[in-house]
Structures are given as C-alpha cells and as structure tokens.
Amino acid sequence: DAGITQSPRHKVTETGTPVTLRCHQTENHRYMYWYRQDPGHGLRLIHYSYGVKDTDKGEVSDGYSVSRSKTEDFLLTLESATSSQTSVYFCAISDPMDIQYFGAGTRLSVL
Amino acid sequence: GESVGLHLPTLSVQEGDNSIINCAYSNSASDYFIWYKQESGKGPQFIIDIRSNMDKRQGQRVTVLLNKTVKHLSLQIAATQPGDSAVYFCAENPETSYDKVIFGPGTSLSVIP
Numbered sequence: 512d513a514g515i516t517q518s519p520r521h522k523v524t525e526t527g528t529p530v531t532l533r534c535h536q537t538e539n540h541r542y543m544y545w546y547r548q549d550p551g552h553g554l555r556l557i558h559y560s561y562g563v564k565d566t567d568k569g570e571v572s573d574g575y576s577v578s579r580s581k582t583e584d585f586l587l588t589l590e591s592a593t594s595s596q597t598s599v600y601f602c603a604i605s606d607p608m609d610i611q612y613f614g615a616g617t618r619l620s621v622l
Numbered sequence: 623g624e625s626v627g628l629h630l631p632t633l634s635v636q637e638g639d640n641s642i643i644n645c646a647y648s649n650s651a652s653d654y655f656i657w658y659k660q661e662s663g664k665g666p667q668f669i670i671d672i673r674s675n676m677d678k679r680q681g682q683r684v685t686v687l688l689n690k691t692v693k694h695l696s697l698q699i700a701a702t703q704p705g706d707s708a709v710y711f712c713a714e715n716p717e718t719s720y721d722k723v724i725f726g727p728g729t730s731l732s733v734i735p
Binding site: 554556601610612613616 | 656658663664665666667668671711713723724725726727728
C-alpha cells in the first residue's frame with residue numbers, strides 16, 4: 512500500500528464518543544487526504560493537507576477535523592461520532608500534480 | 623473485508639476473454655483521468671492514467687480509451703484472469719485541483735474460471 516499505514520484497521524465505538532484515525536506515510540509525499548467510502552457513493556473527500564499544518568476542507572468535512580504536525584502523519588478526528596459516520600475511511604498520499612496512492616482503509620462502526 | 627458498494631454495476635467475464643469497463647465523466651474541464659482497482663478488503667490501487675491530450679494509452683494488459691466528445695472513458699483488460707476480479711472505478715481531475723478529484727461509484731468485475 513505504497514508506504515501508507517492506517518490505524519486502527521477496525522474500530523467500533525458509541526455515538527457521542529471522540530475517535531481519532533491515524534495515517535502514517537514513509538514516502539515523504541507532500542499531500543495527504545482523508546476519504547470516506549460508502550455504498551452507492553464514490554470516494555468522497557473529507558479533508559486534505561498540502562503541507563505540515565496546512566489543511567483544507569473537502570466535500571464532506573462537517574463533523575470532522577484534521578491535524579498534520581509532521582510530514583508523515585495525518586490525523587482525522589471525529590469529535591463526537593454519529594451513526595452517519597459509520598463508513599470505511601481511506602487515507603491517500605500524493606506529490607503535487609500526481610497520482611494518489613491509498614492506504615488499506617479503516618472500517619469504523621458507530622453504534 | 624470492507625464493503626465497497628452493494629449496488630454497483632456488475633460485469634461477469636469468462637477467464638481469458640477481454641473485459642471492457644466504462645465510465646462517464648461529468649466535467650468537460652477535466653484534464654486528467656485515472657483508473658483504480660479495488661480488491662475486497664483493500665484500498666484502491668492505481669492501474670493507469672491518461673491526460674486529456676491523449677485518446678488512448680496502453681499498459682500491461684490494460685488500455686484506457688478517452689472520448690472527450692461524449693465524456694466517456696473505458697478500461698480494457700486483455701485476457702482477463704481470476705485475479706482481475708475487483709471493483710474498478712475511474713477518477714477525473716478537473717484542472718488538476720486536489721479538492722476537485724471526482725471518483726465514480728465503480729463497476730464490479732467478476733471473472734468466471
């Protein structure tokens with residue numbers, strides 16, 4: 512998976528609890544992305560980062576926040592998880608104007 | 623593994639035959655297109671890409687065709703193998719803007735041995 516590690520791979524949590532997903536890369540790519548994938552939808556961008564401490568919102572950013580304090584790590588936080596955030600989350604990395612490479616995904620279930 | 627879609631279009635192909643997977647894109651300003659393959663329980667994997675100044679590009683056993691007139695993209699897989707069974711989806715990138723990459727919902731390819 513192109514030097515990308517997502518953790519945890521599976522998580523079950525309860526509504527209202529905070530959740531943090533981690534993406535770690537060993538490729539030194541500048542750009543990092545968080546997507547969610549749901550049945551009937553393509554991948555939808557949540558947030559992305561174009562450098563350390565530089566982030567921006569994607570199509571479905573409500574209810575999510577991100578942080579990038581180091582080139583290799585991009586964290587996705589659900590401050591108060593809701594059942595609508597049950598999904599598979601993918602991290603991706605890329606260099607500018609280049610192909611995005613994806614991690615193996617995190618399956619999150621919010622009960 | 624992770625579920626990637628419950629109501630995807632499905633294509634069933636006999637092993638050894640050629641497969642053609644189609645994708646209609648939405649934005650006439652898109653200038654870069656990528657095909658990804660996603661196996662069950664895994665993340666999307668890059669297969670091949672094409673820029674809008676090209677009509678065709680070939681890789682190993684795969685060919686992508688781009689028809690800008692009708693905004694249509696196709697992926698051809700030659701001599702389809704059981705390992706090709708996966709969900710395939712296209713992505714379009716209008717004006718190479720990172721927050722505007724649009725991923726299609728995908729097509730599920732099933733290879734019959």
